[in-house]
Amino acid sequence: MKIQIINGPNLNLLGVREPDVYGNVSFAAYFTQLQAIFPDVELDYFQSNIEGEIVDKIHEAGFGFDGIVLNAAGYTHTSVAIRDAIKAVPAPVVEVHMSNVFAREEFRHRSMLSAVCEGVIVGFGLDSYRLAIEALRGKNKKQEQDKKKKNYA
DSSP, X not given: OEEXXXXXXXXXXXXXXXXXXXXXXXXXXXXXXXXHHOTTXXXXXXXXXXXXXXXXXXXXXXXXXXXXXXXXXXXXXXXXXXXXXXXXXXXXXXXXXXXXXGGSOGGGGOOSSGGGSXXXXXXXXXXHHHHHHHHHHHHXXXXXXXXXXXXXX
């Protein structure tokens, strides 16, 4: 199974940016932990502060990976382009946010992306990514089991 993790703007600063909200661990350090937790899953990581690059990565991964974990950060609340990219690809996308966006500023309460994502995980810090991978892995296993049942029917 292959899962693409995509982080949006300012998430390259994890570990130093607003540690009271986002913690003090860099995503690179956490990504190494994820790889150890999920040795049976091929994980790839991409981060960009540029909306068009995120759209391009969704297009690329959406046809070549079994799922996408997406933290679009500030673009969550504004990007029709990212929404349309998610809708255009067959791979399931799980939207993640480290903080509980509903406990923050009101403008963060609305997501342009949630309605076209497989699911949304918010408020569990970096662990939000692990939970999203678990969800995608579970969905993938269920699909494989359903295929086997169909083939035996």
